Each structure stands twice: as structure tokens, then as C-alpha cells.
Amino acid sequence: MFDAWHYAISARADGTGSDDLFAADMALTLPSLLTALDAIGGIDRAGTTGYGIWTPDGRAPYDSWVDALLAIGTETARVPGWRAALAHSEIGLGKVETGLAALVTLAPYLPSERRMIQGDLLSRNVLAAGGAVTAVLDWGNARYGDHLYDAAWLLYWWPWYSQWRTFDIQAELLAHWHATGPLPTHLRERVHAYLIHIGLDAIAYCTFQRRWDEVRHNAQTVVALANSAPGENGSAHP
Numbered sequence: 001m002f003d004a005w006h007y008a009i010s011a012r013a014d015g016t017g018s019d020d021l022f023a024a025d026m027a028l029t030l031p032s033l034l035t036a037l038d039a040i041g042g043i044d045r046a047g048t049t050g051y052g053i054w055t056p057d058g059r060a061p062y063d064s065w066v067d068a069l070l071a072i073g074t075e076t077a078r079v080p081g082w083r084a085a086l087a088h089s090e091i092g093l094g095k096v097e098t099g100l101a102a103l104v105t106l107a108p109y110l111p112s113e114r115r116m117i118q119g120d121l122l123s124r125n126v127l128a129a130g131g132a133v134t135a136v137l138d139w140g141n142a143r144y145g146d147h148l149y150d151a152a153w154l155l156y157w158w159p160w161y162s163q164w165r166t167f168d169i170q171a172e173l174l175a176h177w178h179a180t181g182p183l184p185t186h187l188r189e190r191v192h193a194y195l196i197h198i199g200l201d202a203i204a205y206c207t208f209q210r211r212w213d214e215v216r217h218n219a220q221t222v223v224a225l226a227n228s229a230p231g232e233n234g235s236a237h238p
Helices: 023-041 065-073 082-087 094-109 148-160 169-180 187-208 212-226
Strands: 115-117 126-129 132-136 143-145
Touching: 023 115, 023 126, 023 132, 023 148, 023 169, 065 094, 065 143, 065 187, 082 187, 094 187, 094 212, 148 169, 148 187, 187 212
Parallel strands: none
Antiparallel strands: 115 143, 126 132
């Protein structure tokens, strides 16, 4: 730590940000990316505690994974003032409350396991070269909880990248899970819950940034997910 900021120095990694890969390159890289998700979920957590986004000392603030997820409806230091701003906008808080209510109904299906989640696998945070992931950067949103959250992150944001719409990320994930072991229990319910949570998180962040068009889109997506059964709406199209 220097001047109240935390820094990490590691070996240089070369590659292209995954956001900039064309469909053929992403298709070539995707198996490596899904293997990387498994490796991230297996990172040693000895000496760490709690659920949710962790601090440099390895501590996360919540006693359960469900508590960490449901906290999305509250103010945080990361996105202060978003609830008041949204309440005073023409969009309002109604769609957020709809999403939170749906999240509560899915809570019984969510596991108590505590594994590593990277939490921000796009935004050029994954570098790739030669069909393989070379680095995963920016762990500022990393958290402890259900490792399927990272898979849901890909599902939610995938359709925003028009160059990748030629292949089915949901099918690729299912094929990977079948190949690497039995399917996770309550897979549909878990992924559905995380899609809703990711949408709610996007609403809070975009409200804080006053990016109202994105707030509207993500609010519509959250309501669509809340009104659909798990597995009916596996991705979120812009």
C-alpha cells in the first residue's frame, strides 16, 4: 500500500482485451476462458472470511451469500446516493423492488459455498492471445460466494457484444459443465438469481453515473427476468 492506495506488481501479460475479439477469436478462446473460471473458483481462500466483495485483508462483510446478494438494494460507498437519484427520476424504484422480491423467492435455492468470484470478466479485464487467456485483470469487484456468478456475468452481458451473437454462450457453458463433472444442483435457479442481481447492480451503478438510457434498459431486463421462470430467459438482450 502506498499513499492509501493498494498496488500489485506481477509479470507482464500480453494479449487483446476480450471485448475486442471477433467471433472467430472468441470461439477459439472461450474454452480457455471457461477453464479460467474453474481455476478462479478454486483459488485458495484460507485465512479469509465472509461473503461478498472482500477487502485487501481477505475479509468480506456478510455472514451468508444470500445476505451479500440482497444487500444490492441498499446504498454503498461504491455507489452512494443511487436510491435517492433513482427515486426522483422518471424511472423510479419500482423495478428495483420487483427484482429484489424475485431474488428473495430464489434465495432457498442458493448454496452456502464460499468460493472466489472475479466479478467483472468483461470491460477488457480478460486478455487473450493465440486462443488462450493470458491474464485476468482488475479484481476490484471480486467477492466470495457461488462461483456460478461469473458464468451468469457472461450470460447477462454477452448479447451486448454484437460480434459474438453467432454462437450460443449458454450452450457453451452447459457443454463445459457436462464435460467437467455433474451439473451444479439447482443450476437454473442459481443462474437466474445472479442474472437478476447483475441487472440490479447495473441499475445502481448506472444511476450513480447518471447513464439513464442504460438504467432504463437494465431495469426492463430485471423486470423481464423477475417475471420469467428460471431457464426461460437465460440472457439479457440490449
